[in-house]
Amino acid sequence: MTAHLSETLTLLLIEDNDGDAFLVEELLKQALAPPKVFWARSLQEAKAKLTPQIQCVLVDLSLPDASGLEALKEVLALAPHTAVLVLTGLRDSHVGVAAVQAGAQDYLVKSDVDERLLARAIRYAMERKRADLAHVSLVQAELTAKENSRLQNALLPGPLLRTEAIEHVTRYLPGSGGTLAGDFFDTVQTPDGSVHIVVGDVCGHGPDEAALGVALRIAWRTLVLAGQTDDTLLRTLDAVLRAERNSPEIFTTLCMATISPDLRHARMRVVGHPPPVLVRDGAVQVVDGTPSGPPLGIFPDAEWSVIDVPLGEEWSMMLYTDGLIEAAVGESQELLGLEGLLGLVREHGAIDLDRLITHVGTLSDDLAVVLVRRRRR
Template identity: 85%
Template sequence: MTANLSETLTLLLVEDDDGDAFIVEELLKQADAPPRIFWARSLEEARAKLTPEIQCVLVDLSLPDAHGLEALREVLALAPHTAVLVLTGLRDSHVGVAAVQAGAQDFLVKGDIDARLLARSIRYAMERKRADVAQLRLMQAELTAKENSRLESALLPGALLHTEAIEHVTRYLPGSGGTLAGDFFDTVQTPDGSVHVVVGDVCGHGPDEAALGVALRIAWRTLVLAGQTGDTLLRTLDALLRAERKAPEIFTTLCMATIAPDLGSAGMRVVGHPPPVLVRDGVVQVVEGTPSGPPLGIFGDAEWSVIDVQLGEEWAMMLYTDGLIEAAVGERDELLGVEGLLDLVREHGTIDLDRLIARAGTLADDLAVVLVRRRSR
């Protein structure tokens, strides 16, 4: 009966004994679809022949330049995503068991091999490897999801508000790559009744940037609760950014607003960040005079001017990261931009975050949004 290898495979045989190599090749020729076989007599030769097209490695554990599990570890290091089948001598079957424990998918004793057993072992070894890789990816995805969840809870806290005169809505969405970035936001009301809001964006993507965003967000809340605002707060955040960032080119943009206790005006600092959107008495516009200074982490002597904004009796203010205006819209996937964002708000007649984000298009970057609205009396 012929061996059952239903697809043409590409194998690498690492064997220094010509006779044993000949036997393996002859047995595999009996398969329904005989595989392509590359032969290496040593680990040194195997390194050159172990290309991505190799689907399974058959390796003898007695080689001129490696012996026992050392040879296996070398092969596993060279081909971490390839199935490995170990060949042992009659007296070394115990080594085969140790090889499986060390990472091989299976082992065969040379004296007990026939064509059917060899073909089946190769097929099973490949299936086990696929299952191992899939399980590893699943575990990594679960760990990443847990880490992202932990970071998101620190990046996106609940607002500290003790007034019912303010409606507060937030949204956060990851970009198309699904990788957590350093977008963050926070809202704190201090004992004097002032409402402080911040939205920030650490450049780059990944856990390091997200962790830096967490540090900046917590520092911002701590400073606000301690009574520090304005340039003093920004200089402290700038110093923290420089101390914690992994590379000197990392910078952070942010927008923060301090709404007066009577809710009729606000002082804003737009730190290299997209301009906030205001809706006052039905008029939709961006805050004029932005930005008020450069991003954090670029200039050591930077200053940021205050933008005074009269809010009036009925108003809504939206602070957001650039993931919103960099969303791809239309058939040509053009960037939404600030003007496009204003058009969407005017079209809706109000700021409805869910409708706005749904209409914005495909997100290429993370998106963080805070909407603060004065409730109707």
């Protein structure tokens, strides 16, 4: 009966016995679409022929330069993404079972092979390999999601606020890679009634940067609760950054704001970071006098000036990371930019985070935003 190989495949046969190799090739020629078969007599010879075009490897477990499961493990290491079908001359099911347990997709005893069984075994091996790779990808995705969730809980905590006089809203979106970077934020109200806010961004992407962002956020919260809210806090964060980073090139930008207990005035330090957006008395603007100084982790003797910002009775203030203004928007996929952001806020008549994010297109970087708003009583 004609074997059901309905499309042309590319196979590699690793077999040192000329007769057995001839038999396999003759059986495969009876398929509807005979596959293209490369033949190697040893593992060493197979290395040169094992290209990305190979869809399935048929390997004998008795080769001149390797035998048994050693030969199989060598093939699996050479072709981790390719289906592997074991051929054995041993009438011992334990050998085949051990081969499958070691990573092969299936096994055949040479003396039992006919054209139909061989074609079906190749198809099965390829489909099982696809399923195995899909399962691995799914598991990796689940692990990444769980890790991201743990990191997000540490990077993006709930605010420590007692007052109900201001509205506090946050948003976080990962970049196009889907994994968390080093963006972080936090809000803490101290016993004197002052409200302290930070939004920061560790340069780079990946778990190391995210972990560093967690360390900096926790250090910031600890220092604020201990009463350190001025340049001493920044110098301590700078020391933490230098101690925890994996590379001397890693730096961190951030924006800190301390809102007075009467909620009418703010003192800010914009540390190499995008300037906050302020809506006050109906006017949309960026905070003047930025930046206060360079990012953390660059100059050991850096100083940062304080920016005094009158707020008044009714105001909104948004602190954010550069993922927002570096987002691609519109059909042209141009960067939003600071002027584009101000334009959207003016168009909306207020800072509406949900509408802003709806207008944002492709994110090349993480986006973290903190919005605080005080309405007239």
